[in-house]
Amino acid sequence: MTTVVTSGIDLLATAVEDQAVPVGRVDWRPPMPGTAADLATVATDPLRSEANRRALEAFLGVTARLVDVAPAAEVLGLERGQFLHAGPPITWDRASGPLRGGLMAAAAFEGLVDDPEDAPALFESGSFTLDPCHHHHAVGPMAGVVSPSMWMFVLEDAASGRRTFCSLNEGLGKVLRYGAYDDTVLTRLRWMRDVLGPTLQRAARATAGETDVTGILTQMLQMGDEAHNRNRAGTLMLLRDLSPALATSGVDAADLAEVFRFVGGNDHFFLNLAMPACKLALDAARDIPGSTMVVAMARNGTDFGIQVSGTGDEWFTGPAQVPEGLFLGDYGPDDANPDIGDSAITETAGIGGFAMATAPAIVRLVGGSVPDALAATRRMHEITLGENPRWSIPVLEFQGVPTGIDVTRVCRTGILPQINTGMAGKVAGTGQVGAGLVTPPAEVFPAALARLAELARGRGDHL
Amino acid sequence: MITHVDVRSGAYADSVTLLQVSRQAQQLPGVLAAQVAMATPLNLDVLAGMGLPVERDVSPNDLVIAFRLESADGVADTLAGIDALLAQASRRPDAGAGSGELAPPRTTAAALRRTPDAIALVSVPGDLAVLEAMDAVEAGRDVMVFSDNMPLEQEVALKRLAAERGSLVMGPDCGTAVVGGLGLGFANVVEPGPVGIVAASGTGTQQLLALLDHAGVGVASALGVGGRDLSAGVGGLSTREALRRLDGERAVELIVLLSKPPAPEVAAAITSYADTLATPVATALLGPGAPDLTAAAEEVLARLGVPVPDWPVHGLAHPAPSGRWLRGLFVGGTLCDEAMLIATEALGPVRSNIPLSPDQALPAGLTADAHTFVDFGDDTLTVGRAHPMIDPTLRLDHLARAAADRTTAVILLDVVLGHGADADPAATLAPALADVPQPVVVTLVGTAGDPQDLHRQARALAHAGAEVHLSNAGATRRALELLEARR
Numbered sequence: 001m002t003t004v005v006t007s008g009i010d011l012l013a014t015a016v017e018d019q020a021v022p023v024g025r026v027d028w029r030p031p032m033p034g035t036a037a038d039l040a041t042v043a044t045d046p047l048r049s050e051a052n053r054r055a056l057e058a059f060l061g062v063t064a065r066l067v068d069v070a071p072a073a074e075v076l077g078l079e080r081g082q083f084l085h086a087g088p089p090i091t092w093d094r095a096s097g098p099l100r101g102g103l104m105a106a107a108a109f110e111g112l113v114d115d116p117e118d119a120p121a122l123f124e125s126g127s128f129t130l131d132p133c134h135h136h137h138a139v140g141p142m143a144g145v146v147s148p149s150m151w152m153f154v155l156e157d158a159a160s161g162r163r164t165f166c167s168l169n170e171g172l173g174k175v176l177r178y179g180a181y182d183d184t185v186l187t188r189l190r191w192m193r194d195v196l197g198p199t200l201q202r203a204a205r206a207t208a209g210e211t212d213v214t215g216i217l218t219q220m221l222q223m224g225d226e227a228h229n230r231n232r233a234g235t236l237m238l239l240r241d242l243s244p245a246l247a248t249s250g251v252d253a254a255d256l257a258e259v260f261r262f263v264g265g266n267d268h269f270f271l272n273l274a275m276p277a278c279k280l281a282l283d284a285a286r287d288i289p290g291s292t293m294v295v296a297m298a299r300n301g302t303d304f305g306i307q308v309s310g311t312g313d314e315w316f317t318g319p320a321q322v323p324e325g326l327f328l329g330d331y332g333p334d335d336a337n338p339d340i341g342d343s344a345i346t347e348t349a350g351i352g353g354f355a356m357a358t359a360p361a362i363v364r365l366v367g368g369s370v371p372d373a374l375a376a377t378r379r380m381h382e383i384t385l386g387e388n389p390r391w392s393i394p395v396l397e398f399q400g401v402p403t404g405i406d407v408t409r410v411c412r413t414g415i416l417p418q419i420n421t422g423m424a425g426k427v428a429g430t431g432q433v434g435a436g437l438v439t440p441p442a443e444v445f446p447a448a449l450a451r452l453a454e455l456a457r458g459r460g461d462h463l
Numbered sequence: 464m465i466t467h468v469d470v471r472s473g474a475y476a477d478s479v480t481l482l483q484v485s486r487q488a489q490q491l492p493g494v495l496a497a498q499v500a501m502a503t504p505l506n507l508d509v510l511a512g513m514g515l516p517v518e519r520d521v522s523p524n525d526l527v528i529a530f531r532l533e534s535a536d537g538v539a540d541t542l543a544g545i546d547a548l549l550a551q552a553s554r555r556p557d558a559g560a561g562s563g564e565l566a567p568p569r570t571t572a573a574a575l576r577r578t579p580d581a582i583a584l585v586s587v588p589g590d591l592a593v594l595e596a597m598d599a600v601e602a603g604r605d606v607m608v609f610s611d612n613m614p615l616e617q618e619v620a621l622k623r624l625a626a627e628r629g630s631l632v633m634g635p636d637c638g639t640a641v642v643g644g645l646g647l648g649f650a651n652v653v654e655p656g657p658v659g660i661v662a663a664s665g666t667g668t669q670q671l672l673a674l675l676d677h678a679g680v681g682v683a684s685a686l687g688v689g690g691r692d693l694s695a696g697v698g699g700l701s702t703r704e705a706l707r708r709l710d711g712e713r714a715v716e717l718i719v720l721l722s723k724p725p726a727p728e729v730a731a732a733i734t735s736y737a738d739t740l741a742t743p744v745a746t747a748l749l750g751p752g753a754p755d756l757t758a759a760a761e762e763v764l765a766r767l768g769v770p771v772p773d774w775p776v777h778g779l780a781h782p783a784p785s786g787r788w789l790r791g792l793f794v795g796g797t798l799c800d801e802a803m804l805i806a807t808e809a810l811g812p813v814r815s816n817i818p819l820s821p822d823q824a825l826p827a828g829l830t831a832d833a834h835t836f837v838d839f840g841d842d843t844l845t846v847g848r849a850h851p852m853i854d855p856t857l858r859l860d861h862l863a864r865a866a867a868d869r870t871t872a873v874i875l876l877d878v879v880l881g882h883g884a885d886a887d888p889a890a891t892l893a894p895a896l897a898d899v900p901q902p903v904v905v906t907l908v909g910t911a912g913d914p915q916d917l918h919r920q921a922r923a924l925a926h927a928g929a930e931v932h933l934s935n936a937g938a939t940r941r942a943l944e945l946l947e948a949r950r
Binding site (some may be wrong): 001006007008015026044132408409 | 474475476480568570572575577580581584585587588590593594597601609610614623646650783893914
């Protein structure tokens with residue numbers, strides 16, 4: 001039975017229906033303003049179609065395994081006075097409250113200052129250096145601050161030997177990544193350095209790559225986690241996988257009990273494994289000329305930046321937006337900092353907000369309803385290159401999550417990626433104030449498209 | 464007997480799906496036993512118990528495909544069969560899955576994911592049509608691009624990819640197609656029959672469909688290729704694919720290639736390609752010195768051994784006592800072209816907004832102290848306005864002006880019926896004709912099956928004083944005769 005898909009003049013669709021042939025009507029609307037010429041150039045770039053196919057295939061071919069836990073000084077070569085942060089590059093003078101708070105906490109944690117309040121002067125004077133996590137194969141949630149003494153998860157793709165890194169999750173509330181820097185924050189960081197990190201290292205080395213983070217993601221997506229704002233099942237599966245090795249690690253029983261209590265009591269612990277797993281897969285899709293696939297979305301609390309496979313390491317940035325959602329306690333929208341963190345790497349990889357349909361338990365947390373969640377995931381299929389057969393959603397008949405954000409489809413439809421996120425207080429030291437939904441600033445996509453078009457024109461193999 | 468065990472990393476499917484796939488795999492030809500499962504310890508035991516042990520390191524996230532066959536030469540087919548089963552099992556019905564409303568798709572790509580076998584019909588603004596059309600070609604689907612004003616380089620890029628993917632691009636600026644009986648765009652209702660048409664012209668195709676229909680000859684498919692397809696720039700990419708498709712259609716006994724004069728090198732390539740086909744190809748060229756569409760239709764009938772009927776005429780127009788000029792007011796570009804070619808032979812150069820030579824271009828007002836032919840369907844007159852086959856306003860306005868002009872001697876019009884066209888063109892045209900003092904000749908292009916009712920339209924127009932022809936060439940010659948008779 002023939003069917004017809006129509007875009008444009010409705011009368012032509014009706015004329016087909018008059019012949020008793022079913023019609024699927026495209027709800028066509030003009031693209032984002034000013035993008036028509038670039039869209040046509042990129043659409044007719046002879047490299048694009050194959051480049052996107054390769055990018056998606058490379059992404060889907062990655063399996064992330066936990067191979068080690070080690071200090072950033074060892075695995076990233078960070079030195080005293082060097083700090084990594086979330087999002088695109090930024091300097092102290094433009095840094096938002098939570099990023100400054102996180103950096104102040106880290107400076108005190110490293111013993112560079114005795115009082116966190118003394119750190120700003122040193123950052124202002126340029127005594128310390130700042131660099132994005134993404135420039136070091138790493139990702140960090142919220143402020144994403146990494147300093148040399150912090151312990152990192154090390155994930156590896158066995159096929160290629162590539163690795164990615166992420167710090168250990170501190171839990172909720174007053175924590176460094178939300179910009180808090182009081183004594184409780186520093187005490188916790190020291191315990192993580194002295195007890196949690198070394199213990200996890202023993203377990204990770206003893207299990208030697210048996211912990212398949214990509215595989216856990218497969219399962220947790222069928223257990224109500226979307227792996228950004230809900231990581232409960234993933235955290236428990238991680239504990240399940242590591243507990244035999246933890247039990248036989250020789251670590252003092254009281255310390256071990258504290259490790260179990262800490263990890264088991266922190267529903268977000270697995271987020272810091274989901275994120276580098278997503279980055280490991282997305283990095284495989286980088287640097288394919290002609291590909292319009294987004295390989296990173298990241299925010300530093302001031303700017304929102306994206307990177308695209310076909311445009312190398314260039315960041316396309318715009319102002320980070322303030323999320324909409326629910327607030328803790330007495331906090332309100334005026335207390336919230338603009339969007340921050342590398343955790344949008346999960347949405348870039350097709351989970352988080354893109355897999356909202358699979359996490360009905362948290363739709364209220366981000367201020368939505370179950371039908372909204374289903375609609376959100378379906379809407380994301382409009383702007384993605386394909387589906388991920390490994391990561392599927394039961395309630396959508398096991399349809400794979402929408403995968404590979406396509407700059408051209410975002411510009412064509414005006415549909416922006418939906419990101420689930422936590423909200424940090426905008427004043428340094430506050431901590432978390434809420435959680436909600438946010439989108440990138442629309443202008444980053446036409447900017448990336450313009451660059452893709454420029455590259456296509458410049459290649460000369462283009463007409 | 465042979466056993467085969469495949470391990471695939473990263474190819475997860477849930478256990479219920481794999482159970483179904485395993486059961487179906489056991490039904491594949493030559494399969495004695497088959498199991499498709501995730502490599503969990505339990506499943507590995509099951510596989511070993513079936514005599515299909517997995518003899519390498521695997522993790523529970525690996526997919527195992529294991530089977531035993533009667534003979535070794537079935538391995539590739541069985542693997543392909545299981546792949547198809549896996550693909551089928553992972554393909555979900557979109558509508559109704561989960562709860563909540565399914566929003567309409569926003570791009571052709573998204574729509575084709577929902578109905579993967581569909582043909583795409585694109586009529587969005589011309590500078591954006593390539594985006595929707597590319598979606599279809601990348602999905603391996605055929606597409607008709609109704610939109611005009613697509614830049615040439617985009618057409619070339621689109622058709623090059625289509626050639627790689629085996630897709631057919633009809634257009635751009637393709638007004639008419641009949642695909643296996645389904646009319647797309649402005650298409651007449653035709654009976655199935657032995658003729659397949661490949662056409663660079665929409666209204667040219669419609670004229671051919673109408674004439675063949677009157678002669679009792681049906682058409683299997685009429686595939687448009689766009690007016691530039693046989694230019695050197697495009698190189699006949701769509702024409703070649705369309706010819707290949709029609710050659711593969713069982714019902715087609717004769718292929719008619721209806722085209723503007725092609726670039727010589729393209730003509731040679733197409734001719735040599737046509738020679739490789741099992742189905743004979745008759746070429747009907749449009750242009751100076753070439754036979755008109757009616758002659759082309761008669762040639763087709765002759766090749767099929769069908770007698771040529773008298774092309775029908777309703778009503779009778781009488782010469783005007785005064786006036787000098789012939790006024791052609793058309794909605795069909797090819798019909799306008801054809802009329803100009805015939806008129807030029809008798810009258811010398813005529814003025815038009817689609818002139819046969821650039822020096823005969825009409826000014827923006829579309830009037831001149833000369834014989835004039837206006838194509839109201841031309842790109843420049845449809846920007847921001849519906850095609851005149853749908854919205855008659857602009858032409859009716861010019862008809863009234865021509866009628867009021869004492870220098871007008873004869874008026875020549877076309878009316879095109881079929882799907883997509885005005886539901887009752889005579890309802891507005893006939894009352895307008897009643898006020899026209901000059902003789903009016905109308906080409907009424909339509910088939911007996913068209914929804915507007917061809918005969919009722921003809922009667923209504925004839926009743927209003929027009930002389931109504933099915934053949935555009937016939938109508939034009941009659942208009943010239945009336946012009947001559949006035950002198």
